[in-house]
Amino acid sequence: MKLLSAALTRTLDQATIQAQGITSLELMERAATALFDWILTELRPAYSTPIHLFCGPGNNGGDGLALARLLHEAGYAAHVWLLPAKRYSADFTANRLRLPAEVPCQELAAARFPELPASAVLIDALFGTGLSRPLTDLAAEVVAHLNRSPALRIAVDLPSGLLADAPQPPDSPLVQAHYTLCFELPKLAFLLPGHAAFVGEWHTLQIGLEQEVIHNMAVDNYFIEDNYLKGCLPKRPRFSHKGTFGHALLLAGSQGKVGAAVLAATACLRGGVGLLTVRVPQVGYAILQTAVPEAMCLPDSAPDILTELPDLTPYAAVGMGPGLGQQAASREVLRQLLQTATVPLVLDADALNLLGANRELLELLPPDTLLTPHPKEFERLVGIPARHDYHRLEQLRAFVRQHRCYCVLKDAYTAVAAPDGTLYFNGSGNPGMATGGSGDVLTGLLLALRADKRLSALDAALLGVYAHGRAGDLAAQETGEAGLIASDLVRFIGPALQELTASAPGL
Ligand SMILES: NC(=O)C1=CN([C@@H]2O[C@H](COP(=O)(O)OP(=O)(O)OC[C@H]3O[C@@H](n4cnc5c(N)ncnc54)[C@H](O)[C@@H]3O)[C@@H](O)[C@H]2O)[C@H](O)CC1
Numbered sequence: 001m002k003l004l005s006a007a008l009t010r011t012l013d014q015a016t017i018q019a020q021g022i023t024s025l026e027l028m029e030r031a032a033t034a035l036f037d038w039i040l041t042e043l044r045p046a047y048s049t050p051i052h053l054f055c056g057p058g059n060n061g062g063d064g065l066a067l068a069r070l071l072h073e074a075g076y077a078a079h080v081w082l083l084p085a086k087r088y089s090a091d092f093t094a095n096r097l098r099l100p101a102e103v104p105c106q107e108l109a110a111a112r113f114p115e116l117p118a119s120a121v122l123i124d125a126l127f128g129t130g131l132s133r134p135l136t137d138l139a140a141e142v143v144a145h146l147n148r149s150p151a152l153r154i155a156v157d158l159p160s161g162l163l164a165d166a167p168q169p170p171d172s173p174l175v176q177a178h179y180t181l182c183f184e185l186p187k188l189a190f191l192l193p194g195h196a197a198f199v200g201e202w203h204t205l206q207i208g209l210e211q212e213v214i215h216n217m218a219v220d221n222y223f224i225e226d227n228y229l230k231g232c233l234p235k236r237p238r239f240s241h242k243g244t245f246g247h248a249l250l251l252a253g254s255q256g257k258v259g260a261a262v263l264a265a266t267a268c269l270r271g272g273v274g275l276l277t278v279r280v281p282q283v284g285y286a287i288l289q290t291a292v293p294e295a296m297c298l299p300d301s302a303p304d305i306l307t308e309l310p311d312l313t314p315y316a317a318v319g320m321g322p323g324l325g326q327q328a329a330s331r332e333v334l335r336q337l338l339q340t341a342t343v344p345l346v347l348d349a350d351a352l353n354l355l356g357a358n359r360e361l362l363e364l365l366p367p368d369t370l371l372t373p374h375p376k377e378f379e380r381l382v383g384i385p386a387r388h389d390y391h392r393l394e395q396l397r398a399f400v401r402q403h404r405c406y407c408v409l410k411d412a413y414t415a416v417a418a419p420d421g422t423l424y425f426n427g428s429g430n431p432g433m434a435t436g437g438s439g440d441v442l443t444g445l446l447l448a449l450r451a452d453k454r455l456s457a458l459d460a461a462l463l464g465v466y467a468h469g470r471a472g473d474l475a476a477q478e479t480g481e482a483g484l485i486a487s488d489l490v491r492f493i494g495p496a497l498q499e500l501t502a503s504a505p506g507l
């Protein structure tokens with residue numbers, strides 16, 4: 001799904017109002033009803049639970065006021081606190097007037113903040129997408145008061161203080177929400193690591209915004225969730241043979257890190273590759289032949305690191321990096337690979353560190369090469385530390401545009417960057433995957449998908465990243481998050497890919 005800027009969100013609201021012939025107040029009522037339904041079904045508060053709604057002067061506050069009315073009408077103990085302002089939005093005022101007189105409603109003042117015990121539920125409807133600058137004065141004090149409370153905090157649309165799609169100065173006042181409930185589409189701000197403590201668990205609520213309008217909006221950020229890739233992996237034709245799915249070459253492993261080669265190799269096989277040859281140093285030969293009998297092994301003549309690039313003629317794709325080490329001889333293998341390869345490349349781990357340490361090699365990257373750095377490796381690749389999460393995304397866009405490559409920036413919401421600068425944030429996966437070897441598994445899986453000629457570079461990257469996370473989610477159901485190890489991911493690649501496979505035969 002698309003990630004809209006605050007400006008496009010406003011356009012969408014207006015377009016929905018026009019297309020459906022409704023008033024903005026009616027759209028607000030839909031938003032409040034969706035919030036009300038979520039709170040009742042997911043939180044199931046007792047009628048006696050005090051629900052304190054903190055309402056700002058704009059439409060976010062209007063959502064809060066409408067929600068307060070719905071809660072009151074259903075018999076819940078709603079209590080409204082208003083943030084005084086010079087101007088209030090029209091729909092705020094309309095809902096202020098519609099609030100039944102029996103609902104306690106007070107203006108906030110520095111000397112008059114309510115007691116907020118652990119048993120209460122707090123609704124943060126202070127500010128949403130209309131926020132244009134960091135919170136100060138009374139609003140900042142209210143936010144600090146909410147954050148000090150042991151009560152559950154639910155943010156409407158955005159945790160107040162957070163901008164939807166742009167950085168705010170460090171240490172700006174921000175509500176620390178346990179839940180953020182937004183409308184229809186998530187916001188880019190939710191997906192950035194620095195915001196996790198403020199956004200909490202987020203959910204999108206449907207309010208009937210115009211799908212046609214969303215469809216026609218041009219954006220450069222997408223969120224990849226459950227349904228997006230279903231059916232994208234072509235079904236295997238009955239008359240296929242191992243040549244159909246490509247012969248991949250994996251260059252990996254060094255003394256003490258042959259396990260990385262084993263994990264990437266098994267993941268590549270589970271990813272559906274036709275044939276796999278693995279290049280390891282001598283130290284890895286017996287290990288690989290024993291641990292991965294399905295793969296062919298082409299050992300390097302050196303005992304503990306890779307020093308020679310094999311003839312690339314037989315291969316449909318080449319992966320390099322897991323457990324490689326950063327010796328000069330391996331750097332020369334990488335240089336030769338970049339100079340001679342005419343098939344898709346997947347570069348990870350030490351192959352990326354070698355690129356970062358020898359940045360002139362970046363000029364040799366063949367177009368459509370797929371790189372899979374984590375943030376630290378990415379920083380080494382670009383050579384300049386990111387000032388904040390948004391700056392890192394701009395660096396990412398600039399990097400793929402400059403080098404005409406695909407880059408998978410690994411994080412809780414991994415971003416796949418395409419050469420045109422479009423970013424696709426991945427929604428599958430869980431914290432159990434933050435474990436050694438997880439990245440090696442991704443490399444192997446991506447290598448298999450890049451060897452499959454039926455897939456475009458973008459589809460291979462998106463399918464691989466999503467299936468890797470999905471394998472993690474399936475594995476965690478069995479092992480729990482803490483108990484999950486990288487080999488578990490390998491076991492669940494098959495089921496994850498199965499979910500994404502088309503039901504109709506491909507041509
Ligand atoms: N489809 C939807 O997403 C819908 C969203 N709704 C809700 O509407 C808000 C956006 O409302 P808006 O009135 O544009 O903005 P805010 O309520 O966030 O606040 C604007 C208000 O605040 C003033 N202001 C801005 N920055 C500051 C600041 N730093 N300090 C103090 N005051 C500030 C500004 O001047 C305005 O007066 C969206 O988030 C949803 O919650 C609709 O209800 C339904 C459809």
Ligand SMILES: [K+]
Binds near residue numbers: 128158
């Ligand atoms: K809010």
